[in-house]
Amino acid sequence: MQSWGQEAAQIGSGHALNGQDFVFPSYREHGVALTREVDLVEVLRIFRGLQHGAWDPADHRFHLYTLVIGSHALHATGYAMAMAKDGMVATGDPERDGAVVAYFGDGATSQGDVAEALTFASVYDAPIVFFVQNNQYAISESATRQSRVPIADRGKGVGIPSVRVDGNDVLASHAVTRWALEHARSGQGPVLIEAFTYRRGAHTTSDDPTRYRSKAEEQAWAERDPIARLEAYLTASGELSDDYRAAVDAEAKALCERTRTTVRGWTRADTRGMFDHVYAEPHALVEAERAWFERYERSFTDTEVTR
Amino acid sequence: MTTLDERPSTATASAVPERTTLTMAGAINAGLRAAMERDDKVLLMGEDIGALGGVFRVTDGLHKDFGDERVMDTPLAESGIVGTAIGMAMRGYRPVIEIQFDGFIFPAYDQITTQLAKMHYRSGGLIQLPVVIRVPYAGGIGAIEHHSESPEALFAHTPGLRIISPATPQDGFDMIQQAIASPDPVLFFEPKARYWDKGEVERGRVKAQARRRRRCLRRYGRDVARPGGPRGSRRHARRVRPHRAPRAPGRRGGGGRWHRCGGHRPAVDLPARFRCRGSLGPAHRTGGGGPRGAHVVWCGRRA
Incomplete structure (x- = not known):
């Protein structure tokens, strides 16, 4: 269950959140989890079937992964409605005002629960940002099987301001989420963001993307890889020192090593x-x-x- | 730790006098009011429950007294109602949902069985969802399709839910408050043919009943989900027309007692109970091969 290719959408939006905000992820939001200081190794407990929830949602203000597609969009909306009831919206106090971000994908937009969440959020003016990562695929089905119109247009029908952003641009993803959160926290109601991105990996380890998409398509998106783009941008602007690059590489290697060691050490659940x-x-x-x-x-x- | 049956339901500033005669609908209304007065985190959600007071008027007057924030008319989307109630419960609210009619609960079936019932388990006990879903259920009122159904067995087979049903106005008053106080999700099935039956309702009875229940527990060696004990159960069984409960098997042999666990509590320890008394009989309205009563009989055979 990789988030490869979606790093910019996830890290960019995740870093726009404050301490009062609350996140309802679907199940591929490992990048957002990282920004909420969830241990990525622990996330794997879920995917190994050891636990259904591997972190305390209240500690991280990051709810458990929800596997029934789109169900959590409603929980997020209800949570946002409750935040408004609790007076956490439009006080003007940056230490108090908060909002909710619900993450889901292009496939989830076909679910009734997501449609209902948009309606509830709209009519109750809930402080929520629906962050849709359109990664072009719901397992093997193209996003064109989910919608004939841009997903960003789906919010407009229920009166929710909606915007499409280049989800492979971390700065754009960050900026638009920061704007949307401010909109919600200040009591102006929900926002829908469609982050246009690409799932570079397979859906899960049992998936086989060679059956439903071309090498040429994968190559075209590889050239737009969000990390390569950021690296090119920072290198060109002279802000990426060799030392920093080496430190990031070392940190990544250490995480991979710790992940392998830890996961191999796990035994079956009781x-x-x-x-x-x-x-x-x-x-x-x-x-x-x-x-x-x-x-x-x-x-x-x-x-x-x-x- | 208190159980569902033992929590006090003494309303402080309730409109209900110490002892009065109420209909079942009026008693549930009074119970909701008492719970809302006691805890400002209790809020009502549903279709037409505001100014109209619900299609059965069970929430009559509550919108006027508690306002939009506590008595919420919702969009016509049952999954949306239950799903948003889950989110509100995660922030410490105690939503009480009204599903307008039994046959309309199914759009919310997914939220109830995969989310509401499982969140406590999924989170390893970190998240409690004290959500009550009120469902006017069963027939006897000459209504159209989807307005006279008994879907309780479907929910009774889902771990994580508690299923109860009141038999009398006193039950309605007490049990709705107990359901709201429960940290577990409760499906509260209201026998709609009984809504206008009158009965005496007394406040502060739950404590006394809990004492009786404990006596009952000693006597029967088991848990009883509904206050009122065997007599109340028999009364409910008699009342749930047109599917009258069959005779208790133990009766014919003499010495047996009619008993039911009260309402349709899922996953009760039936085999132990049956062994204890050897005289259980089904008292349910639901159809198909898997209702509670069928379980009672099946477990009895196994025992």
Whole structure:
């Protein structure tokens, strides 16, 4: 589950957030997670099936990944409505005013929940920014299968100011998100941003993009790679020193090394954990099933196997 | 830790006198009012629940007294209502949703089963979603399709949800407040044919009932989800026309007692209960092969 190719949209928008803002990611927002100081290695716990949530959303003001496409757009809208109720909007105090950013992709825009989220956000004037990363593909389906009009136009129908930005330009992504957040925090209501970008990698490790897109297309987008573009820009303006470049490379290598070591060290999750936290308060059947399961597990003893 | 049944429901400044006669709808209204007076994080969401007071008038007068911010008429989108309620609950609100009619809950089925029911589990216990979904349900009022359905079994099979249903106005008053106080999501099925039945409603009964319930628990060796005990359950079973509950199997053999866990609480410890009494009978309205009552019988056979 890579975010390769979408770094500018994610890092640029993520750095526009303040401490009061709250993020509802979908499941590819590793770049935004980084800006919210979530340990990227821990994110992999989810994808290894060890845990459904691997960080405290309140600590990072970054909600758990939501895998049912578009469902969280509504949670984000409700959260934003509640922030407005709590007087966290339009006070003029930069330490108090906040907003929500909901991240989702081009595929999610076809979901009813996203359409409903846009409606609710609009009629309740919720302080929320819908940040759509149009990475051109929903697994194998082209964005043209999701919409006949630019996705940015989808917000206009419900009265939400909408803008399309070059999602491979980190500075543009940052600037437009900062503007949109200010719009929302100051009580002017929701904004929709379509960040036009490209998923350079496969959807997941089980995907095979060679089945549905051409090498020529991938090459065309490789030339617009957001990191290469930023590097070229900083080099040309003389702001990228060799020392800094070396430090970034070293940091990246260290992260990769730590990721490999940590993930290889993980063992299977304790199956008994499936009974924890089903309810906030004790539940008789859950406890009965837990007890039954433990008896069942204990029936597979080494003695019986070797006998 | 208190359970769903034991929380006090003593309203301080409620319009309900200590003892009065109310309809079921009026009692639920009074219970909502008491909960809203007690906790300003309690808010109502739904279609036509504001100025109109809901199509069954269960929220009558609440918009006038609590305003737009606490009694929210929503867009006509059930998934949107439940989804935004989840977001508000994440910020400490206690939304009470009205689904206008039972058959209209299904646009929200995804939000209820994949999000509302699972968020506490998904977050490892970090996120509680104290959302109540009120559903006028079941038949008996001569209504059109989708207005007389009993979908409770579908939800009763989803871990993470608590499913309850009041039998009397007193239940309606007490249980809606207990549901709102619960840290778990609760589906509150209101038998709409009973909305205009009158009964005596007393405030502060929940504590006394909790004491009775504990006695009941000792007697039956198990949990009872609905206050009122066996008698209340039998009354509810009788009331849920037209699908009258069959005779309790233990009755014919003598010595058995009719019992039901009250409402449709999911995932109850039925086998243990059945072994304890050996005399459970189904009392549900829902259709198909997997309702609670069917579970009671099935578990009983297994036991």
